[in-house]
Amino acid sequence: MIIYGSNSKLIKQAPLENHTCDSCNEKNMQLLIYSSYAHIFWIPLFPYKKSAMLYCGHCQKVTEEKTLESKDRQKIKALKSSVPTPKYMFAGLVIIILAIAGLTFNSSQQEKKQQAFINAPLVGDVYKLKDETELSDYKYYLLKVVAVDEDSIDVSASSFSYNGLPDKLEAEDGFYDVSYRIDRQFVKELYDKKELLKVERDYSDYTGFNRVIQFVPDTLIQENVDESATL
Numbered sequence: 001m002i003i004y005g006s007n008s009k010l011i012k013q014a015p016l017e018n019h020t021c022d023s024c025n026e027k028n029m030q031l032l033i034y035s036s037y038a039h040i041f042w043i044p045l046f047p048y049k050k051s052a053m054l055y056c057g058h059c060q061k062v063t064e065e066k067t068l069e070s071k072d073r074q075k076i077k078a079l080k081s082s083v084p085t086p087k088y089m090f091a092g093l094v095i096i097i098l099a100i101a102g103l104t105f106n107s108s109q110q111e112k113k114q115q116a117f118i119n120a121p122l123v124g125d126v127y128k129l130k131d132e133t134e135l136s137d138y139k140y141y142l143l144k145v146v147a148v149d150e151d152s153i154d155v156s157a158s159s160f161s162y163n164g165l166p167d168k169l170e171a172e173d174g175f176y177d178v179s180y181r182i183d184r185q186f187v188k189e190l191y192d193k194k195e196l197l198k199v200e201r202d203y204s205d206y207t208g209f210n211r212v213i214q215f216v217p218d219t220l221i222q223e224n225v226d227e228s229a230t231l
């Protein structure tokens, strides 16, 4: 939940010379200037209005700016604009701008890093890909680089597909102990057309990306089933 709203704060209080209270006729007037600001989680975001009030130190009468005579209103308006808005009232806006700048910088650094991984593959790199042509929700699959050549790489596939970018393999999953060769140029194309979404490097054992599983062709599984059926 985002809590936001507006608030106002006294930013200036000063005696107002040569001004007589229209209630008690004493010359004991104070000018109060307030700044209204928008806040988010009580952090001032930006100021949007200044308002003024007159206060009689003698009879305590408060006079709102808008009820003043035209001549006085002009004078108050000039005084009001001469009072600077405190800088901290822009604090939230500054925080937001810095956060956006930080995120943008971070994502461009990430992008550069990914580009460098693609251009200079290393054995062990794990590619996370998305197959848009897959009809089920399990569109994500993984390939692991097991050999790097000048123009090509050898990759092994994980045995499962996923319904999101996995940070960790399923317990029974791992990369097959067989591989196939693909062009490095083709890898770049996959990355450019966003089928290759992410490259993982320097991952921990916890991810399961180091797990190797034996590839069993479907025909073998079939044979096993047949054998057990005859027993």
Ligand SMILES: [Zn+2]
Pocket (backbone or CB within 6 Å): 021, 022, 023, 024, 025, 026, 056, 057, 058, 059, 060, 061
């Ligand atoms: Zn008064």
